[in-house]
Amino acid sequence: MDYLKGLNESQRVAVENIEGPTMVIAGAGSGKTRVLTMRIAYMIDQGIDPFNIMALTFTNKAAREMTERIGSIVGSGEAKNITMGTFHSVFAKILRMNASRLGYPQNFTIYDTQDTKSLLKDIVKELNLDDKLYKPSMIYGRISTAKNNLISPEDYLANEEVMMEDKSSGRPELGRIYKTYALRCFKAGAMDFDDLLFQTNVLLRDFEDVLHYYQHKFRYILVDEYQDTNYSQYLIIKKLAAVYENICVVGDDAQSIYSFRGANIQNILNFRSDYPDYKLFKLEQNYRSTQVIVEAANSVIARNQDQIKKNVWTANDEGNRIKVIRTLTDNEEGKTVANNIFDLKHSESGDWQRFAILYRTNRQSRSFEEALRKLNVPYKIYGGLSFFQRKEIKDLMAYFRLAANHNDEEALKRVINYPKRGIGKTSWENVLISAGENNVSIWDVISNFGSFNVAIPTATKQKINEFVTMINSFTAEMNKLPAYDLAQTIAKSSGILKELFSEKDKGPEEVERYQNIEELLAGIKEFTVQKTTENESASLADYMIDVALLTDADTDKEDDNNKVTMMTIHSSKGLEFPHVFLVGLEENLFPSQLSISSRTDLEEERRLFYVALTRAEKSCTISYAASRFQFGSLNSCEPSRFISEIDQNYLQFESAHSSGGGRSLGGGFGSTRIGGLNNRPSGFTTRPTGNFKSVKDLSGSAATSNSNENVALKVGYVVQHGTFGKGKITALEGAGEERKATVFFPQVGSKTLLLRFAKLTVIED
DNA sequence: CCAGTACTTAGGTTG
DNA sequence: TAAGTACTGG
Numbered sequence: 001m002d003y004l005k006g007l008n009e010s011q012r013v014a015v016e017n018i019e020g021p022t023m024v025i026a027g028a029g030s031g032k033t034r035v036l037t038m039r040i041a042y043m044i045d046q047g048i049d050p051f052n053i054m055a056l057t058f059t060n061k062a063a064r065e066m067t068e069r070i071g072s073i074v075g076s077g078e079a080k081n082i083t084m085g086t087f088h089s090v091f092a093k094i095l096r097m098n099a100s101r102l103g104y105p106q107n108f109t110i111y112d113t114q115d116t117k118s119l120l121k122d123i124v125k126e127l128n129l130d131d132k133l134y135k136p137s138m139i140y141g142r143i144s145t146a147k148n149n150l151i152s153p154e155d156y157l158a159n160e161e162v163m164m165e166d167k168s169s170g171r172p173e174l175g176r177i178y179k180t181y182a183l184r185c186f187k188a189g190a191m192d193f194d195d196l197l198f199q200t201n202v203l204l205r206d207f208e209d210v211l212h213y214y215q216h217k218f219r220y221i222l223v224d225e226y227q228d229t230n231y232s233q234y235l236i237i238k239k240l241a242a243v244y245e246n247i248c249v250v251g252d253d254a255q256s257i258y259s260f261r262g263a264n265i266q267n268i269l270n271f272r273s274d275y276p277d278y279k280l281f282k283l284e285q286n287y288r289s290t291q292v293i294v295e296a297a298n299s300v301i302a303r304n305q306d307q308i309k310k311n312v313w314t315a316n317d318e319g320n321r322i323k324v325i326r327t328l329t330d331n332e333e334g335k336t337v338a339n340n341i342f343d344l345k346h347s348e349s350g351d352w353q354r355f356a357i358l359y360r361t362n363r364q365s366r367s368f369e370e371a372l373r374k375l376n377v378p379y380k381i382y383g384g385l386s387f388f389q390r391k392e393i394k395d396l397m398a399y400f401r402l403a404a405n406h407n408d409e410e411a412l413k414r415v416i417n418y419p420k421r422g423i424g425k426t427s428w429e430n431v432l433i434s435a436g437e438n439n440v441s442i443w444d445v446i447s448n449f450g451s452f453n454v455a456i457p458t459a460t461k462q463k464i465n466e467f468v469t470m471i472n473s474f475t476a477e478m479n480k481l482p483a484y485d486l487a488q489t490i491a492k493s494s495g496i497l498k499e500l501f502s503e504k505d506k507g508p509e510e511v512e513r514y515q516n517i518e519e520l521l522a523g524i525k526e527f528t529v530q531k532t533t534e535n536e537s538a539s540l541a542d543y544m545i546d547v548a549l550l551t552d553a554d555t556d557k558e559d560d561n562n563k564v565t566m567m568t569i570h571s572s573k574g575l576e577f578p579h580v581f582l583v584g585l586e587e588n589l590f591p592s593q594l595s596i597s598s599r600t601d602l603e604e605e606r607r608l609f610y611v612a613l614t615r616a617e618k619s620c621t622i623s624y625a626a627s628r629f630q631f632g633s634l635n636s637c638e639p640s641r642f643i644s645e646i647d648q649n650y651l652q653f654e655s656a657h658s659s660g661g662g663r664s665l666g667g668g669f670g671s672t673r674i675g676g677l678n679n680r681p682s683g684f685t686t687r688p689t690g691n692f693k694s695v696k697d698l699s700g701s702a703a704t705s706n707s708n709e710n711v712a713l714k715v716g717y718v719v720q721h722g723t724f725g726k727g728k729i730t731a732l733e734g735a736g737e738e739r740k741a742t743v744f745f746p747q748v749g750s751k752t753l754l755l756r757f758a759k760l761t762v763i764e765d
Numbered sequence: 766c767c768a769g770t771a772c773t774t775a776g777g778t779t780g
Numbered sequence: 781t782a783a784g785t786a787c788t789g790g
Contacts, residue, residue, distance in 0.1 A: 088780050193780050260778060361777060549780060570778045594776060631775070632781040740766065754766045757790045
């Protein structure tokens with residue numbers, strides 16, 4: 001077991017103690033991941049069946065990397081049998097296998113935040129509530145908190161304390177919304193992120209045989225980042241570990257930064273009372289950072305009341321002091337940091353990936369993005385809108401979802417009339433009403449108009465029938481065709497590909513959208529090939545299961561390597577960089593304004609600051625601006641209290657302009673393909689401006705003469721339109737007020753126009 | 766149905 | 781500021 005030789009004494013003991021409840025408190029940079037990896041490898045070496053091991057990590061990427069490393073020690077065949085992943089992904093899979101127990105379809109959809117908010121918005125509208133008072137994100141927060149504390153809608157409504165809270169905040173209907181929302185999700189065969197944990201709890205609570213099965217399957221349980229688990233997660237683990245009590249949790253209370261999503265440091269303290277004979281190991285030697293960084297971080301975190309005392313130390317070099325830079329504005333901050341990175345990169349050998357810019361909020365990335373782009377410095381941004389959240393991707397995926405699960409209401413709503421197929425808002429609303437009245441799913445209504453009374457015209461019903469037939473034909477292929485083939489079919493026959501292709505020559509954004517779809521299809525192809533060579537099932541449903549819980553960090557690309565990283569401090573957890581730039585250190589930004597009134601919130605911000613500092617290996621630079629643009633106006637800012645909380649012996653103050661002079665600008669340095677995930681081409685969008693409008697307006701209303709002309713229109717006529725120019729009629733439909741024409745304009749593409757309004761003049765017939 | 770415009774409001778972090 | 785939504789006129 002050579003691999004154990006590289007460990008220090010406390011790491012080795014933590015690795016070798018594989019039986020019984022174990023808690024590892026691991027200081028920042030103390031080799032936590034290494035211990036976890038080695039421990040699992042060691043367990044397998046000791047004859048434990050990987051099938052009996054469950055390891056819960058914080059990101060899917062971490063799980064993947066750990067599986068790989070374990071595989072390199074014990075063989076990848078063995079490593080593959082470990083159940084490893086995030087809480088959400090591991091239990092989503094378990095839920096799929098047991099979905100019928102809970103009355104869910106095996107192919108249940110996972111609603112993301114967008115789906116959830118959109119559904120909540122609809123519900124508020126349907127219940128005739130004030131949407132100023134009941135905002136989707138606010139309701140979602142409330143429901144999320146409830147679910148994470150295992151409060152069901154019924155519990156919620158029965159809980160007087162909770163109901164009083166809602167009443168006094170002027171929102172007495174939250175419970176009713178929660179109940180409606182839960183019911184709608186259930187009817188749609190959908191779970192939101194919190195349901196994945198909530199329903200797992202239900203499953204383990206109500207089905208003893210299931211509980212027993214998993215208790216015996218997972219004889220050995222490991223949980224990383226334990227300080228960031230919430231009550232719902234805590235209880236799952238507690239139940240599963242109840243028989244064997246081979247549970248190992250690893251964490252650092254000083255790095256607990258997710259209380260906003262229900263994480264509870266108390267879970268660490270509970271561990272002692274839940275497993276009184278637990279063993280405690282502390283990893284205190286930091287291998288990552290310089291002495292200055294370790295000590296500076298220690299000096300800050302010491303100010304927190306709530307903490308487990310530990311002594312993090314390092315044998316590394318002393319290192320340089322932490323540079324603190326003040327700039328006048330946020331834009332200057334961007335430039336200064338970019339210049340510093342540029343200078344440092346060229347004064348020491350090494351790649352761009354050695355640098356990271358960390359900030360409190362996603363929107364701070366802009367000034368750095370601009371400044372880096374000007375210097376031709378390649379960068380990538382994590383967070384913000386991820387690939388799978390983009391409209392065009394969600395649209396196509398909605399077809400996939402619908403094919404897998406007809407009841408997926410959000411998916412249906414998205415695509416029933418996209419691309420346009422003449423199924424309007426009113427028809428949709430009437431279908432919704434009918435579904436509600438008959439207490440069935442929306443799909444039930446639209447696939448069986450004969451059985452329900454729906455107030456929509458026959459022509460529309462016909463169109464909906466065609467749509468239903470199309471979706472059914474996709475469903476029929478779901479388990480026959482490989483993912484890629486079906487995805488390709490859907491992209492074509494749904495009309496999405498055509499829709500985006502026709503827009504392609506409009507502008508850079510349209511081109512990008514088309515390319516994103518191509519990228520998605522390429523990704524599905526890759527998936528299909530890979531699964532097929534591994535002799536595993538490669539259906540489109542399988543693909544969606546794989547992809548549903550991916551984040552930006554998980555979808556990191558190979559060719560994205562040599563780039564400066566920009567991300568929030570939250571998403572930097574677990575990562576390390578030689579040079580860290582910690583920006584926007586201003587009161588009300590970091591610490592955030594929302595946190596400064598409560599001690600516990602402020603302490604969490606301070607832990608966040610601690611996490612940020614301890615990402616740095618060699619150097620850390622802190623910056624703040626004296627003024628910052630916010631909501632359209634320039635606001636002046638105070639430097640963050642956290643700067644003065646650092647032991648001043650570790651700081652070196654510097655003003656913005658004194659830094660480096662000998663920088664050579666331009667000269668074709670940097671990469672040609674700059675920018676990262678969010679890179680936007682900086683071209684212009686040329687768009688016809690309707691500047692003749694005012695002249696036309698003066699000509700007065702010509703509505704009557706218009707309608708006369710319309711009667712005479714026929715497919716194939718060439719017509720003239722005020723803004724779109726000359727075009728050819730490709731289709732005519734509807735009658736009277738509803739009569740509309742689809743016209744192909746070579747200049748702008750195909751348009752459908754309501755003839756009641758559009759002024760069309762026949763040029764030739 | 767389409768497109769331009771007026772209005773609103775954003776509190777912050779994520780699977 | 782910027783994005784997203786609601787409204788309105790053709």
